[in-house]
Amino acid sequence: MKNFTVLLLMSVVALLIDPSHQLSRHRNLSEIVEKRRSSVERKPKEWTPPSISTQNSSALNHLYAQEGLQENDKIISLPGQPKDVTFAQYSGYVTVDSKAGRALFYYFAEASQNPNTKPLLLWLNGGPGCSSFGVGAMTELGPFRVQPDGATLSSNPYAWNQVANTLFLESPAGVGFSYSNTTSDYENANDDNTARDSYTFLLNWFERFPQYKNREFYIAGESYAGFYVPELADTILKNNNSRTSFINLKGVMIGNGIINGETDHCGRIDYVWSHALMSDEDYANERCSASNSTYQTDIHTFHAQLQSYMGEINPYNIYALLCPSHPNPIWRSSISTDATLANGLDGYDPCTPGYVLTYLNTPKVQSALHANVTSLPYVWTECSNVLSYNSLDVTTMLPVYQRLIAARLRILVYSGDVDATVPVTSTRYSINALNLPIEKAWYPWMDGNIDVGGYSVIYKGLIFATVRGAGHQVPSDQPSRALTMTKYFLAGKPLPS
Numbered sequence: 001m002k003n004f005t006v007l008l009l010m011s012v013v014a015l016l017i018d019p020s021h022q023l024s025r026h027r028n029l030s031e032i033v034e035k036r037r038s039s040v041e042r043k044p045k046e047w048t049p050p051s052i053s054t055q056n057s058s059a060l061n062h063l064y065a066q067e068g069l070q071e072n073d074k075i076i077s078l079p080g081q082p083k084d085v086t087f088a089q090y091s092g093y094v095t096v097d098s099k100a101g102r103a104l105f106y107y108f109a110e111a112s113q114n115p116n117t118k119p120l121l122l123w124l125n126g127g128p129g130c131s132s133f134g135v136g137a138m139t140e141l142g143p144f145r146v147q148p149d150g151a152t153l154s155s156n157p158y159a160w161n162q163v164a165n166t167l168f169l170e171s172p173a174g175v176g177f178s179y180s181n182t183t184s185d186y187e188n189a190n191d192d193n194t195a196r197d198s199y200t201f202l203l204n205w206f207e208r209f210p211q212y213k214n215r216e217f218y219i220a221g222e223s224y225a226g227f228y229v230p231e232l233a234d235t236i237l238k239n240n241n242s243r244t245s246f247i248n249l250k251g252v253m254i255g256n257g258i259i260n261g262e263t264d265h266c267g268r269i270d271y272v273w274s275h276a277l278m279s280d281e282d283y284a285n286e287r288c289s290a291s292n293s294t295y296q297t298d299i300h301t302f303h304a305q306l307q308s309y310m311g312e313i314n315p316y317n318i319y320a321l322l323c324p325s326h327p328n329p330i331w332r333s334s335i336s337t338d339a340t341l342a343n344g345l346d347g348y349d350p351c352t353p354g355y356v357l358t359y360l361n362t363p364k365v366q367s368a369l370h371a372n373v374t375s376l377p378y379v380w381t382e383c384s385n386v387l388s389y390n391s392l393d394v395t396t397m398l399p400v401y402q403r404l405i406a407a408r409l410r411i412l413v414y415s416g417d418v419d420a421t422v423p424v425t426s427t428r429y430s431i432n433a434l435n436l437p438i439e440k441a442w443y444p445w446m447d448g449n450i451d452v453g454g455y456s457v458i459y460k461g462l463i464f465a466t467v468r469g470a471g472h473q474v475p476s477d478q479p480s481r482a483l484t485m486t487k488y489f490l491a492g493k494p495l496p497s
Contacts, residue, residue, distance in 0.1 A: 051239065052199060066204060069208050087161060101182060112161050121167065125223065129387040141160040143166075146356045150359050172387070173186070202247060226397065234404065256427070260398050277309055405436075411461065412463045415464075416467045440457065
């Protein structure tokens with residue numbers, strides 16, 4: 001049995017680091033963009049937050065006793081972590097539906113200095129179905145990076161817990177270490193259920209960690225979290241009407257997130273062409289505009305065509321390398337230097353997801369994390385292979401953005417400018433569709449004294465920023481610029497010019 005488990009894990013690792021797997025993950029998100037776009041043509045569907053904070057609501061019926069669980073969740077030490085770790089770490093499960101046996105896994109790293117005065121920031125990865133812990137914490141903004149041996153950790157010098165207490169949620173059930181004892185939950189996942197469970201998670205988590213109940217709270221995320229984040233924020237605002245359910249939400253950050261089907265699609269076509277990844281002739285056949293689309297191609301046919309235009313490149317960062325199927329030590333030793341010279345990527349390694357997969361499927365690591373692997377019908381993977389997500393229940397976030405702006409939330413929408421999956425053109429088209437007045441026109445923002453971190457526009461109610469040289473996962477590609485951007489956002493300041 002042990003040998004079988006090892007062989008299974010090795011096959012999963014090989015699948016993850018294979019370039020074809022990276023491209024298929026891109027196609028999954030791309031298909032969602034196109035489906036949302038075609039749905040917009042038929043009949044736009046707006047998202048309405050569920051009412052779940054009345055006295056007889058399902059959410060308050062799902063408030064469970066939390067006494068003693070904070071201390072139980074404390075991580076003594078992660079295997080292979082550096083010796084100089086001074087901040088507290090927690091991980092474990094919050095039950096969101098005891099009848100269904102549905103529980104969501106979280107990882108929490110307190111701020112490395114002055115945690116009692118720092119805000120609380122929740123990070124959500126997209127997919128839908130990708131792990132906020134394995135991707136967000138372990139490859140992007142968390143305090144550690146997994147080394148190529150899959151067994152040891154190094155400190156991330158640009159970790160966001162320098163500026164906030166950082167909470168990572170694996171949602172919905174079926175993602176990462178989160179699970180349900182009702183298998184139909186994996187088949188019925190959608191935006192409504194995800195927002196409801198995430199909200200219920202927060203109500204219970206604040207009961208478990210009462211010291212954070214009135215703390216300034218922010219939600220951040222990327223990719224499909226372009227829907228997750230505003231939906232959860234909208235749900236919080238709608239239900240902030242009692243002392244039991246009040247959450248001190250101050251703002252949201254959304255990176256390379258899908259926003260609106262039509263503009264997302266048009267932005268992708270224009271981006272691929274403008275970055276010399278498509279011929280003029282093909283662009284003439286495929287191009288569209290938000291007001292007059294000429295795109296008629298079947299979704300699957302379109303994906304095959306788009307992939308043939310771009311070839312075997314990393315669509316999440318068009319200038320980065322793909323991880324080879326069998327990286328050797330010589331290649332691995334040169335990858336960081338080569339990537340830094342070519343792209344300005346600090347410590348970038350495209351094989352990192354494979355290292356994380358090995359680490360998080362190690363029994364002693366799972367034990368340290370309090371992961372209930374006996375309840376999982378699967379091994380841990382970066383993105384769920386059991387989830388069947390209905391991504392057509394909502395087609396646009398624009399009305400939700402309008403509600404968040406009206407509620408005077410602090411909003412930062414940012415884009416890594418070398419992402420072809422949800423590119424900066426898509427984001428700009430979507431923001432333009434909001435027709436917001438400009439308070440400060442386009443300007444270069446600085447990361448330090450001489451480094452242009454990107455460009456920014458301050459609208460009434462929303463800040464837009466690009467991150468120069470970053471792809472879909474900004475904190476991975478440009479960690480210093482991502483940390484600077486977050487620091488200024490949490491301080492309520494525009495990016496430095």
